[in-house]
Amino acid sequence: MTKVPAGVELRLARAKKLMRGEMLHLADVEKDFKDRFMGASPLDHFEILPQDDVNFRAYIFFKKHADITECETNGLSQAMRDVVHRKLEEYGRGKRDEITVDFEFDSYEEVVRNFEGNYFLRMRK
Numbered sequence: 001m002t003k004v005p006a007g008v009e010l011r012l013a014r015a016k017k018l019m020r021g022e023m024l025h026l027a028d029v030e031k032d033f034k035d036r037f038m039g040a041s042p043l044d045h046f047e048i049l050p051q052d053d054v055n056f057r058a059y060i061f062f063k064k065h066a067d068i069t070e071c072e073t074n075g076l077s078q079a080m081r082d083v084v085h086r087k088l089e090e091y092g093r094g095k096r097d098e099i100t101v102d103f104e105f106d107s108y109e110e111v112v113r114n115f116e117g118n119y120f121l122r123m124r125k
Contacts, residue, residue, distance in 0.1 A: 020063045024090035025052065031037040032087050033080070041076055042067040045119055048084065058084050059123055067080040077105060 026048050037043040045061040060080055062068055071077045081103055085096045093099065106122065115121040 025093060026056075029084065029087040029093075030093055033083055036083055037080060042071065043080075047119070047123065048101075049123070051102075054094055056088070056093075056099065056101045057088060058101050058103050059119075060103060060105050061111065061119065062105070062107045063109070065109045068105050072105075077103075 029048055030046060033046050033048075034043070035048070040061045042064065043060070044063045046059065048056055048058045050056055058081075060077075062071060068077075071080075081101070082102055084103075085099075088099060088101070089095050108117075111117055111119055111122045115125075
């Protein structure tokens with residue numbers, strides 16, 4: 001087994017700590033969001049990722065492309081935005097006026113059509 005130089009080991013430990021801090025409670029936000037909307041809406045997939053401590057990107061995927069417009073019109077998209085902000089605040093990530101959440105709405109249809117059905121490839125776009 002190769003020994004990692006002390007300086008590198010320390011930098012790796014710091015990077016891991018930083019990553020844990022950036023990811024803190026985001027899995028809880030995802031779970032709560034899915035519990036609220038999965039099955040009760042055309043939601044297909046949801047992920048929230050940190051950009052840094054106060055900036056996030058939330059990906060909301062509906063089943064069909066037409067669901068994006070319909071949910072924006074009927075208020076469901078705004079309700080989803082509100083839940084994300086409320087959960088981030090509830091889990092101590094910041095109040096609505098202290099953080100930025102960039103929301104991206106898309107559909108599973110588009111992911112299949114343009115990204116081989118792979119959400120990860122879509123989110124890297």
